[in-house]
Amino acid sequence: xxxxxxxIYTTTVGLEIHVELATAxxxxxxxxxxxxxxxxxxxxxVCLGMPGSLPVxxxxxxxxxxxxxxxxxxxxAEHSLxxxxxxxxxxxxxxxxxxxxxxxLCYGGAVEVVxxxxxxxxxxxxxxxxxxxxxxxxxxxxxRIADSDYSLEDFNRAGTxxxxxxxxxxxxxxxxxxxxxxELRATIEALGVSDVRMEEGSMRVDANVSVRRKGxxxxxxxxxxxxxxxxxxxxxxxxxxEERQRKALDAGEILIQETRHFDEKSGVTSSMRTKExxxxxxxxxxxxxxxxxxxxxxxxxxxxxxxESPTTRRERFAREYGLGVKDVGVLTSSLKAAxxxxxxxxxxxxxxxxxxxxxxxxxxxxxxxxxxxLWESKISPVQLAALVTLIDSGKISGKQAKLVLQGMFExxxxxxxxxxxxxxxxxxxxxxxxxxxxxxxxxxxxxxxKVRSGNLGxxxxxxxxxxxxxxxKANPQMVNELLRRKLS
Ligand code: ZN
Ligand code: MN
Numbered sequence: 360x361x362x363x364x365x366x367i368y369t370t371t372v373g374l375e376i377h378v379e380l381a382t383a384x385x386x387x388x389x390x391x392x393x394x395x396x397x398x399x400x401x402x403x404x405v406c407l408g409m410p411g412s413l414p415v416x417x418x419x420x421x422x423x424x425x426x427x428x429x430x431x432x433x434x435x436a437e438h439s440l441x442x443x444x445x446x447x448x449x450x451x452x453x454x455x456x457x458x459x460x461x462x463x464l465c466y467g468g469a470v471e472v473v474x475x476x477x478x479x480x481x482x483x484x485x486x487x488x489x490x491x492x493x494x495x496x497x498x499x500x501x502x503r504i505a506d507s508d509y510s511l512e513d514f515n516r517a518g519t520x521x522x523x524x525x526x527x528x529x530x531x532x533x534x535x536x537x538x539x540x541x542e543l544r545a546t547i548e549a550l551g552v553s554d555v556r557m558e559e560g561s562m563r564v565d566a567n568v569s570v571r572r573k574g575x576x577x578x579x580x581x582x583x584x585x586x587x588x589x590x591x592x593x594x595x596x597x598x599x600x601e602e603r604q605r606k607a608l609d610a611g612e613i614l615i616q617e618t619r620h621f622d623e624k625s626g627v628t629s630s631m632r633t634k635e636x637x638x639x640x641x642x643x644x645x646x647x648x649x650x651x652x653x654x655x656x657x658x659x660x661x662x663x664x665x666x667e668s669p670t671t672r673r674e675r676f677a678r679e680y681g682l683g684v685k686d687v688g689v690l691t692s693s694l695k696a697a698x699x700x701x702x703x704x705x706x707x708x709x710x711x712x713x714x715x716x717x718x719x720x721x722x723x724x725x726x727x728x729x730x731x732x733l734w735e736s737k738i739s740p741v742q743l744a745a746l747v748t749l750i751d752s753g754k755i756s757g758k759q760a761k762l763v764l765q766g767m768f769e770x771x772x773x774x775x776x777x778x779x780x781x782x783x784x785x786x787x788x789x790x791x792x793x794x795x796x797x798x799x800x801x802x803x804x805x806x807x808x809k810v811r812s813g814n815l816g817x818x819x820x821x822x823x824x825x826x827x828x829x830x831x832k833a834n835p836q837m838v839n840e841l842l843r844r845k846l847s
Contacts, residue, residue: 370568378427421651430547442460480718490521496513566600753785754784754785800821
């Protein structure tokens with residue numbers, strides 16, 4: 360991982376996460392919210408910033424933001440304001456973004472993150488509501504603005520409701536950041552207020568990273584890292600940045616506060632702008648909107664409508680299914696995974712731990728190789744439950760079940776069909792097994808004699824011979840019993 364001495368440095372990470380809300384219409388106008396489509400087809404005078412057009416806030420977006428805030432344990436402000444954040448960039452038609460400044464809608468929550476290091480809370484400073492910008496497409500060069508010939512603007516995204524979630528600097532490693540983002544994504548996904556797809560940009564993560572020597576009170580220079588497009592790139596970017604800062608400190612360099620861009624291909628961050636060029640956004644209250652004061656009744660009704668949180672779900676999985684922290688963590692990493700597991704556990708009549716073991720020990724291996732998520736598998740939860748039931752009934756052995764699972768994974772067929780096709784059915788017919796057992800005893804007289812004279816350790820060898828002769832199809836428990844009976 361790292362080659363600098365990790366024990367002499369402390370890493371501090373705070374995250375800023377933007378989430379596009381899945382409302383039907385935009386934040387301040389009636390234009391439809393959707394991904395992609397022909398450029399500039401979902402625009403109007405309001406989201407194009409035409410003079411004289413007036414914004415009207417989207418009630419659903421405010422409700423969704425309060426949902427996120429409440430799910431993260433925040434307080435809903437009794438009085439909050441929209442501000443104008445002024446800066447010039449071609450993808451922003453008004454030359455200011457309507458955002459929130461010193462009076463956000465939600466503040467002061469926490470998220471519990473779980474990892475190999477245990478669990479610990481990460482504070483949520485604030486959750487506020489703003490509008491998204493349009494999209495610049497840079498033509499020519501490498502697709503980045505610096506070396507392009509010209510840029511095109513698509514304002515379909517401009518004005519999409521955007522929630523910004525700011526964490527306290529409570530995160531201490533790339534792995535904790537991964538756990539935090541995973542938890543946050545699962546929480547928001549469960550609320551049904553956003554697609555939270557990092558690849559499509561409906562969830563975007565920026566990180567503030569600083570490194571200091573252990574024992575030093577002041578934080579190191581804060582570096583903001585941008586352009587991380589997946590959870591994997593969050594880990595890569597943070598590990599790289601942490602290492603870069605440690606090496607610089609090792610070499611006696613002085614780190615500066617700056618914004619750095621993460622390059623997906625090289626896995627390296629590079630400087631975008633330093634403090635001297637930091638923006639002065641000249642925030643002032645949005646004069647076209649009144650302060651926002653949600654009634655206690657509205658807040659309470661949203662609170663009552665919240666679905667089970669990932670934390671509650673984890674506690675319930677541990678209690679109801681008797682699962683350990685690791686299994687629970689894996690199964691609740693997303694709502695879809697949790698739902699898939701619960702469907703399988705519900706269809707199975709025995710101990711759900713058996714189903715969990717087949718998911719984690721075997722199915723995940725196949726999924727990883729194929730680059731699929733649990734819920735994208737051709738195997739349905741009911742089919743997995745049927746497979747485990749077939750093992751219980753003695754129709755197939757655990758070993759054969761692995762082959763059956765593989766077949767189910769490839770074809771999506773029911774386990775019975777795969778068993779019949781591959782001829783994997785376990786033989787539990789006593790007469791048939793007995794014939795093989797007799798043959799094996801006759802062929803291995805010496806070993807059989809040892810068992811007869813009380814050396815039971817040798818019985819395993821004979822079981823193995825019977826299994827071999829039956830091509831693995833004999834029910835091992837029956838073989839064992841028959842051998843014991845015949846050689847006692
Ligand atoms: Zn519009
Ligand atoms: Mn923002």
